[in-house]
Amino acid sequence: MGHRYFKRFRMEIDLTRLSPDETPLPSGYVWSAWDSSLTSRHAQAKFASFHREIDALVFPCLSSYSGCRRLMREIARRDSFLPEATWLLSHLGSPDDDPRDCGTIQGLAQQGHVGSIQNVGIAPEHRGCGLGRALVLKALAGFRHARMRRVYLEVTAENEPAVELYRSIGFRLTRTLYKAVEIQPSSVS
Numbered sequence: 001m002g003h004r005y006f007k008r009f010r011m012e013i014d015l016t017r018l019s020p021d022e023t024p025l026p027s028g029y030v031w032s033a034w035d036s037s038l039t040s041r042h043a044q045a046k047f048a049s050f051h052r053e054i055d056a057l058v059f060p061c062l063s064s065y066s067g068c069r070r071l072m073r074e075i076a077r078r079d080s081f082l083p084e085a086t087w088l089l090s091h092l093g094s095p096d097d098d099p100r101d102c103g104t105i106q107g108l109a110q111q112g113h114v115g116s117i118q119n120v121g122i123a124p125e126h127r128g129c130g131l132g133r134a135l136v137l138k139a140l141a142g143f144r145h146a147r148m149r150r151v152y153l154e155v156t157a158e159n160e161p162a163v164e165l166y167r168s169i170g171f172r173l174t175r176t177l178y179k180a181v182e183i184q185p186s187s188v189s
């Protein structure tokens, strides 16, 4: 067993100075507001979004559906959990099909009107058409509604799509951190 250090950025947005607007969804996509009956669907969307990505190495629970479900339950149980900033995104296929869950985001309300974003994820086949941006903006609208003044998140530095997404919305780098992760020799690249 070895260790690998992942460089992570803490990024913040000041909602008192910047007020990003929500963007409309491409046709065929729908939002679901938080409801505890959606825990497993959020977990499924999280697993689809993360299990092949760098963050599944940084946070091994993201590499399995059961880990994602545990994490989702744990987030939703916290006192700081913020339903207004927690959204599920689904794609409606043909009228006979069930909606396919393809995006998830969760929010927490910390002390001092500070919000934090957890686990922004879009399933691979739905990326590149503005859904990640729509998801973050939807959550930011929820944070504003809950009177949060600032919102922060952490992102793995080498996750360029995510870093660029947050930067393009107006998040700014405030801190660099290193997270030590125990890695099996076979998974170190």
Ligand SMILES: CC(C)(COP(=O)(O)OP(=O)(O)OC[C@H]1O[C@@H](n2cnc3c(N)ncnc32)[C@H](O)[C@@H]1OP(=O)(O)O)[C@@H](O)C(=O)NCCC(=O)NCCS
Residues within 6 Å of the ligand: 049, 050, 053, 055, 119, 120, 121, 122, 123, 126, 127, 128, 129, 130, 131, 132, 133, 134, 154, 155, 156, 159, 160, 161, 162, 164, 165, 166, 168
């Ligand atoms: C990060 C993620 C949510 C982006 O979702 P997406 O739906 O593809 O993003 P969007 O189509 O809304 O793109 C919005 C912006 O993000 C940035 N971006 C998205 N994909 C990018 C890529 N491959 N390379 C560089 N920038 C990228 C761009 O700034 C883009 O704006 P533009 O289209 O005007 O250039 C998605 O890649 C994902 O789920 N990744 C795996 C899970 C993950 O790592 N989540 C982040 C955890 S912190």
